[in-house]
Amino acid sequence: MPKWMNLTLVALLMVIVMVIAGCGQASAPADDPEEPADTEEPAEEPSEEPEEHEPVVILQGVDIDNMDPYQGQTLSSTNVHLHIFETLTDRDANMETQPMLATEWSVVSEDNRTWEFKLREDVVFHNGDPMNADAVVFSFERLDEMIAAGVDADNHTHNILDMESIVAVDEYTVHITTNAPNPVVPQIVNSMWILSPNVLADISFEEATRETAIGTGPYKMIEWVPDEYVRIEAWEDYRDGPPAIKEVMWRPVPETATRIAELKAGGADLIVNVPPDLVAEVEDHAGIGVRDVPGGRRVIIGLGHGRNPRHPALEDRRVRQAMNYAFDAEGMLDSLLGGLGEPAGTIVNPPNSNPDIEPYPYDPDKAAELLDEAGWVMNEATGVREKDGEPLSLVLHTPDGRYIQDRNMAQVIASDMEAVGIEVDVQVVEWSVFIGMAANQGEGFGDMHLIGSGTSFTWMDIAFLAADSGSNRVGFDHPRFEELYAELSQEFDPERQRELLWELEDIAFEEAPFIFIWFQVDIYAASDRLDWQPRADERIRMTEASLR
Amino acid sequence: MANYILRRIPQLILVLFGVTVVSFGLMFLSGDPAELWLGPAAEVMTADQIEEWRENMGFNRPWYVQYVDYASDAVRGDFGTSFRHGRPALELIAERMPATMQLAVLALLLSVAAGIPLGILAAVKRNTPIDGVAMLFALMGQSMPSFWIGIMLMLFFGVQLRLLPISGRGGIEHLILPSITLAFFYVAQNARVMRSSMLEVLGLDYIRTARAKGLSKQRVIYRHALKNALIPVITLIGLQVGAMLGGTVIIETVFAWPGVGRLVVTSIGAKDFPVVQAGVVVLASSFVLANTIVDLTYAMIDPRIRYS
Numbered sequence: 067m068p069k070w071m072n073l074t075l076v077a078l079l080m081v082i083v084m085v086i087a088g089c090g091q092a093s094a095p096a097d098d099p100e101e102p103a104d105t106e107e108p109a110e111e112p113s114e115e116p117e118e119h120e121p122v123v124i125l126q127g128v129d130i131d132n133m134d135p136y137q138g139q140t141l142s143s144t145n146v147h148l149h150i151f152e153t154l155t156d157r158d159a160n161m162e163t164q165p166m167l168a169t170e171w172s173v174v175s176e177d178n179r180t181w182e183f184k185l186r187e188d189v190v191f192h193n194g195d196p197m198n199a200d201a202v203v204f205s206f207e208r209l210d211e212m213i214a215a216g217v218d219a220d221n222h223t224h225n226i227l228d229m230e231s232i233v234a235v236d237e238y239t240v241h242i243t244t245n246a247p248n249p250v251v252p253q254i255v256n257s258m259w260i261l262s263p264n265v266l267a268d269i270s271f272e273e274a275t276r277e278t279a280i281g282t283g284p285y286k287m288i289e290w291v292p293d294e295y296v297r298i299e300a301w302e303d304y305r306d307g308p309p310a311i312k313e314v315m316w317r318p319v320p321e322t323a324t325r326i327a328e329l330k331a332g333g334a335d336l337i338v339n340v341p342p343d344l345v346a347e348v349e350d351h352a353g354i355g356v357r358d359v360p361g362g363r364r365v366i367i368g369l370g371h372g373r374n375p376r377h378p379a380l381e382d383r384r385v386r387q388a389m390n391y392a393f394d395a396e397g398m399l400d401s402l403l404g405g406l407g408e409p410a411g412t413i414v415n416p417p418n419s420n421p422d423i424e425p426y427p428y429d430p431d432k433a434a435e436l437l438d439e440a441g442w443v444m445n446e447a448t449g450v451r452e453k454d455g456e457p458l459s460l461v462l463h464t465p466d467g468r469y470i471q472d473r474n475m476a477q478v479i480a481s482d483m484e485a486v487g488i489e490v491d492v493q494v495v496e497w498s499v500f501i502g503m504a505a506n507q508g509e510g511f512g513d514m515h516l517i518g519s520g521t522s523f524t525w526m527d528i529a530f531l532a533a534d535s536g537s538n539r540v541g542f543d544h545p546r547f548e549e550l551y552a553e554l555s556q557e558f559d560p561e562r563q564r565e566l567l568w569e570l571e572d573i574a575f576e577e578a579p580f581i582f583i584w585f586q587v588d589i590y591a592a593s594d595r596l597d598w599q600p601r602a603d604e605r606i607r608m609t610e611a612s613l614r
Numbered sequence: 615m616a617n618y619i620l621r622r623i624p625q626l627i628l629v630l631f632g633v634t635v636v637s638f639g640l641m642f643l644s645g646d647p648a649e650l651w652l653g654p655a656a657e658v659m660t661a662d663q664i665e666e667w668r669e670n671m672g673f674n675r676p677w678y679v680q681y682v683d684y685a686s687d688a689v690r691g692d693f694g695t696s697f698r699h700g701r702p703a704l705e706l707i708a709e710r711m712p713a714t715m716q717l718a719v720l721a722l723l724l725s726v727a728a729g730i731p732l733g734i735l736a737a738v739k740r741n742t743p744i745d746g747v748a749m750l751f752a753l754m755g756q757s758m759p760s761f762w763i764g765i766m767l768m769l770f771f772g773v774q775l776r777l778l779p780i781s782g783r784g785g786i787e788h789l790i791l792p793s794i795t796l797a798f799f800y801v802a803q804n805a806r807v808m809r810s811s812m813l814e815v816l817g818l819d820y821i822r823t824a825r826a827k828g829l830s831k832q833r834v835i836y837r838h839a840l841k842n843a844l845i846p847v848i849t850l851i852g853l854q855v856g857a858m859l860g861g862t863v864i865i866e867t868v869f870a871w872p873g874v875g876r877l878v879v880t881s882i883g884a885k886d887f888p889v890v891q892a893g894v895v896v897l898a899s900s901f902v903l904a905n906t907i908v909d910l911t912y913a914m915i916d917p918r919i920r921y922s
Contacts (some may be wrong), residue, residue, distance in 0.1 A: 128880055131698045140698075140884075216670070218697055272700055293710065293872035294783055319781055319870040320880065323765050328780050331773045 121297070121313035122596060122613070124606060125325045125337045129293050129318035134274035135259040135281075136209055136219045145606045146296050146316050151259040151281035154183055154202070155252050159601055159610060161417055161523040163253055167197060167260055167282065171252050173558055178247035179230070183255075185238040188305055192280045195262040199234030204263040206232045206242070217271045223257040226250065226522075249558050253524045284309045284609055293318060310612045326591065329354050335596045336606070340589040342403045342470060348591045358406055359600040361588035362521035364413045364530075365469050366580035367462065367479060367514050373533075374541025376513040379458050384440040386578035390426035392433035392486040393581050398478045402471045407587040412571045413519075414527040415585065415602065420568035423575055425582060433486045444487045451487040459489040461512030465500045469518045470586055476516050479581060490514070508539025515539065518586060523603060525554060525567045531574055540579040547573050618913050622906060629902050630895075634685050637894040641887050688895060694888035698881070703888035707874055707896050713783055714873035717865065718858040720793040725800035726851065732801070733808020733847075738835065740813060748805060755802025760861075764795040764868040781870035792869040796862060800854050808847050815843040845916065852908025856901030 126145065132138035135147035156166035168183040189197035206229065212219040230243045242251060265280050279287035284306075285298040296316045300308040317334070319325045325337040326344060330351050340348060345356050369386050370376035379385045395409035411425035437443075442451040442458050451458040460483075464476035473494055480490035493512065495503065503510030504517065519537055521527050529535050531542045532551050547570060554566040590600050598611035668674045672683070687693065693703040736748035768791060772780035779788050815821065816839055824834045863875030870876075878893035880886075 128884075132700055134700075137700055218700065291872070292706075293877065317782060317870065320876065321868050321870070324768065324781050324868055324870060327765070327768050327773050331776060331780055333772075333780055 121315045122311050122336070122608060122611070123315045123317060123328075123334045125317050125319045125328060125334045127318065127320055127325075127339055130290065130296055130316070132274060133276060133279045133287070133290065134219075134271070135261075136212060137217065137271070137274065139218075139220055141604055142316075142318070146298065147259065147281075148283070148605060149285035149298050149314070149608060150279055150283045150287050151261070152283050153258055153260065154185075154255045157253075157256050157523060157603060157605075159599070161415065161602055163256070166256075167202075168255075174241070175243070178556075178558060179245075180241050180243045181251045182235070183240050183242065185240070186305075187238050189282050190303075191262045191265070191282050192286050192301060193262065193265065195264045195280075197260060197262075197282050198237050199240045200237075201260055201263055202240050203232050203234050204267065205261045206258060208261065208266070209258070212271055215271065219271075220257060223254060226254050227258070247556055247558070249556070249563065250522075250524050250526060253522070285314065288313075309609045311608045314608050329591055329593065332593070335593045336598065337591050338606075340591045342406060342587075342589065345404055345406065345589065353594050354591055355594060356589060356591050357598070357600050358587050358589045359602055360407060360585040361604060362415055362523065362602050363469070363518045363586040364410065364415070364521060364527075365472075365475075365516070365518040365583045365586050366413065367476075367516050367583065368508065368511070368540040368580055369578070370508070370511060370513055370515075370539075370541055371579070372541035372543035374508060374511075374539065377458075377460055378456070379440070379442055379453070380460075380513060382440045383577055384436040385442065385458075387426070387576075388433040388436035388440070388486065389483060389488065389581050390578050391429045391436065392488070393426070393479055393482050394428040395425060395583065396428065398475060398482075399584065402474050402478065403587070406589065407584050410582045410584050411575055412582070413530050413574065413580070414525070414567065414571055415521045415523055418523070418525055418527065418564075418567060420571040422568075423571055426578075430486050437486065437488075442487075449484070449487060450489045457489065458487065460491070460514055462490050462492050462514040462516065463495050463500065463503060463512050464492060464516040465497050466494045468497050468500070469516075472516055472518075475583065479583075504539060507536060507541070511539060514581075516583075521603075525563055528554070528567060528570045528574070531570075531579065542577070542579045544573060544577060547577075619910065622909065626902060626906060630899060633895055633898040633902075634688055635681070637891045637898075638681050638684050640890065640894070684891075688891070693892035693895070696881075696886050696889045698884050698886045698889070703886075703892040704896075706877060706889055707892045710872055710874045710877050711896075713871060714859060714862050714866070714875060716789065717792055717796060717862050717871060717873060718855070720789055721796035721800065721858055722851070722855060724793060724797035725804055725854065728797070729801040729804025730808050730844075730847065732805040734812055734835070734840070736805065736809040737812035737816065745809075749809070752802040752805045752809075755798050756806070758798070760795055760799060761864050761868055763798050764791070764865060767791050767795055768869075781868075783872050792865050792871055795868070796858060796865045799861075800858070803854070804847060804850065807850050808843070811846045812839060812843040815839045848908070848912060852905055852912070855904040855908065859900050859904070860897050 124145075126142040128140060128142045130138050130143040130146050131140055132143065135144070135151050138144070138147060152167050154166060154168040155171070156164045158164045167186055167189060169186055171181055171183045174180050174182040183202070185197070185199060185202065191197060191201075195201070209219055209224055210229070213221060213224050228245045228248060230245045232240060232242050235241055242255075244251065248254075260282065262280055265278050266274075269278065276287050276290055284301055284304045286301045288297040288299045290296045294317070298314050298316075300312045302308045319328065319337075322339065322341060322344070325334065326340070326348060328334040329337050329348070332353075340356060345358075348354060348356050369380045369389065371380040371386070375381065399405060399407050399409065409425040411423045412419050414420070437451055437458075441453045443453070444450075445452045445457070448457070462476055462480060464473055466473040469475075473492075476492045476494075480492045483490045503515070508515065517539070519530060528551065530537050531540075531544075531547065532538060533543065533548055550566050550570050550573075554563060554570065557563050557566060585602075588600060588602075588604055592598060595614050596611055597614050598608075601607070601610075665674070672680060691704050695701065696703050696706055699706060732748050732752070736745045736752075739745045768780050771778040771791060778791055780791075782788060816835075821834060821839055824838045825831075829838075860875070862871070862873055863879060865871065866873040866876035867879055874893055874897060878890055878897070881889035881893065
C-alpha cells in the first residue's frame with residue numbers, strides 16, 4: 067500500500083477516533099459521575115434511587131414567552147408561571163374553584179356588580195414583600211394599563227372580567243366592580259396573577275426579567291436561558307411548607323420523536339403531546355408510561371341550520387338526531403385512537419356538565435327510522451336518501467392536523483353517514499382558510515364543519531350556542547334556550563346556575579345542532595418515578611406530583 | 615482585485631433587496647395577516663374589531679407604503695418587536711446566532727475532514743471495492759433525509775447505547791450528534807465532487823508527464839493533482855457555508871438546539887412575523903456574505919477569475 071494512502075487512512079481513522087473519544091468523554095460526566103468512563107457495568111444506579119435533589123425534567127413543545135405572567139400567554143408559559151405566581155382563586159384538579167390568595171368572596175352590591183374578596187393575611191412574596199390588598203389592586207390595574215398601552219397582554223381575561231374599578235377597602239379586602247353584573251368573576255380571577263408593586267411599579271412593561279419574576283407561589287424562578295431551559299426551585303418558606311419536588315427544569319423540545327427519545331433515555335420525566343399512534347410504542351418501553359385525560363377541547367361536527375340555513379334536511383331535528391345515532395363514536399375511537407377517550411353528549415366540561423346526559427348510542431336502525439319519519443327515503447338505485455327529488459347530500463369542511471385525527475374523523479363519520487343513506491363530501495381545508503370560513507358565525511362553512519373549541523371550565527361553556535356568540539356557527543336559534551341562557555348569564559346563585567345549565571344542556575342534546583364527537587384527549591408520557599396525573603385544563607403542576 | 619470587489623457590491627445590494635422583498639411578501643403570501651396572526655381569536659372578533667386591529671398594526675395601508683416603511687426600518691436593524699416575546703426581533707436572532715454558528719462551523723470542519731480524504735481515496739482506488747463502499751456511503755449520505763438520520767443517531771447513541779445526550783445545548787458532547795447529522799449530507803457531497811474532480815485531473819497530460827518524470831505516485835497526487843482538483847471542491851464548500859447556516863433549521867428543531875433556525879420555525883408557528891422576517895433576512899444575508907467572501911478568496915487564488 068502506498069504511503070499516502072496510509073496517511074489518508076490514518077486521517078480518517080483519527081476523525082473516527084476523535085468522534086468516538088468525544089462520545090466516551092461525554093458519556094462519563096453526563097450520565098454517571100461516579101463511575102469511570104470505561105466501566106462495563108450498565109449505569110443503572112441513578113434511576114433506581116432517585117435522589118431528592120435531582121431535578122424533574124419536563125419537556126414542552128415551545129419555550130416560555132416572557133417572565134411576565136400577563137405577557138407570557140401560551141400554555142407553556144402559564145405552566146411555568148403558575149408555580150411562581152398565585153391568584154385569588156384556584157382551579158383544583160377536578161376543575162372546581164377553590165380559595166387561594168383569597169379566603170372567601172361574595173357579591174356585596176345591590177346591582178350585583180361589586181364583588182368582595184377577603185385575602186389571606188399570612189402571605190408574603192419571595193422577597194418578603196407583604197401580599198395585601200394594595201398588591202391585588204396594583205396587579206389588576208396593571209393589566210388595564212398594559213392593554214391601554216397596546217402591550218400584547220392577556221386580553222382574553224381582561225375582556226371577560228370586564229372590570230370597571232378595583233379598590234382596597236382595608237389591608238386584606240378588595241372590591242372589584244364590573245361594568246355589568248358578572249357571575250364568573252370568581253372563576254376568571256384565577257388568571258389574574260398577583261404581583262408585588264415594590265418589584266414592578268417602577269419598571270416598564272418590557273423589562274420583566276428573572277429578577278422581577280417574584281410571586282407568592284411554592285417555587286422560585288432560578289434561571290431562564292431562552293430556547294434552552296427554565297429552572298425553578300422549591301421555596302423553602304412557602305406558607306404550606308415547601309413542595310415535595312425540589313427542582314424542576316422545563317425544556318422546550320419541538321420535535322415529538324425527540325421528546326419520546328429523551329423520555330426513553332431517562333433525560334426527561336414528563337413530556338407533552340404524545341401522538342395517538344405512538345402511544346403503543348411508549349407503553350412498550352420499560353420505565354415509562356402514557357398518562358391521558360379527556361381534555362378541555364370539545365370537538366364537534368356543526369350542522370348548519372336555523373339562522374345559518376344550509377341543506378333543508380338539516381332544519382329537521384329528526385335528521386340531526388339521526389346523524390348522531392348513525393355515528394359509531396366508540397368504533398371510531400377504537401380504530402383511530404386505540405380506544406383512548408370517550409364519546410360526548412354535551413359541550414359542557416365536567417364538573418359542570420349534566421351527569422344525566424349519556425352520549426347518543428350507536429343505533430343505525432333508529433337513525434334510518436328517524437330519517438324515514440322525516441320523509442327522507444332511500445333511493446335504492448343511488449344509495450342516497452331523497453325528498454321531493456332532492457338527494458340528502460352534504461358537504462363537510464374539516465381542517466387537517468389542527469385537532470387530533472381531525473381529517474380521519476371526518477372521513478369515518480362520512481362513511482357512517484353513508485351507511486344510512488346520507489352522502490357526505492368531505493372537503494379538507496387549510497387552517498388559515500378554515501378560520502376565514504369560521505369567522506362571522508361560520509358564514510363560510512358548508513352544510514357541516516368539524517371544529518374544536520376550548521373551554522373555560524365554567525357554565526360559560528354553553529355560550530357556544532348563544533345567539534350572539536361568535537362560536538355559534540351552526541345558526542342555533544331556539545327561543546327557550548335564549549330565554550334560559552339570558553337568565554343564566556345574570557344568575558349569581560350557584561344552585562340555580564346549575565339547574566339552568568343542565569336544562570340548557572338537555573335542550574342542546576335534544577336539538578342536536580352538532581354531531582357530538584368527544585372531549586379531545588390530552589396525551590402525556592411520564593417516567594415511572596414521577597407520580598403525577600394529568601389535568602383536564604392542560605396545566606402541569608408539580609405541587610400535585612411527587613417522586614416515587 | 616479592488617475592481618472585482620467593486621463589481622461585487624451592487625450584486626450584493628441587489629440580492630439583499632430581493633431578500634427583503636421576499637421576507638416582506640411572506641406575510642402577505644401566507645394569507646390575510648390579520649386572520650393569520652389573530653388565529654382563533656379572530657373567530658370571536660367582530661369585523662370592526664378586526665379592522666381596528668389592522669389599523670393599529672398598519673396593515674390597512676397600501677402594500678408599497680408598508681414595504682418602504684419596513685425596508686427603511688430593516689436597513690437600520692429594526693425589524694420591530696416580537697409579538698410573542700415583547701423584545702426587539704433582531705436582538706432575539708442575534709442572541710441565538712452563536713449556537714447556530716457553532717453547529718455550522720463544526721459540521722463544516724467535519725464535512726471537509728471526512729469528505730475530501732474519502733473522495734481522494736475513492737478516486738485513487740477507482741473501480742475497486744473501496745471505491746464502491748465509499749460511493750455507496752456517499753449515495754446514502756445524499757439520499758437520506760437529515761431529519762431521519764438525526765432521529766436514527768439519536769435512538770442509537772442516545773437511547774440504546776446511552777452514550778450521548780439526545781437534545782439541547784450544553785457541553786461539547788451535546789454538539790456531536792447534531793453536527794454529525796448536519797455534516798452527513800455534505801461529507802457525501804464533498805466526497806463525490808472530490809472523487810470526480812480528482813479523476814478528471816488524474817487523466818490530464820501534466821499528470822502523465824509528472825509520472826513519466828519518475829515522481830512517486832504519492833507525490834503526484836498530493837503535489838500536482840490535489841491542488842487543481844480542489845478548486846471545484848472549494849467552490850462547493852463556499853456554497854455549503856451558507857447552506858449550512860440555513861440548513862440548521864431542521865437539525866435545530868430535531869435536536870432542540872437553541873439556534874436561529876429553530877427560533878424562526880417556532881415564530882412561523884406563532885405567527886410572530888417580525889422575528890420570521892428578521893431571521894430570513896439575517897440567514898439570507900449570511901449566506902450571501904459567506905459566498906462573497908469565498909468568491910473573493912477564490913479570486914485571490916485563481917487569477918483567471920478576477921480578470922475575466
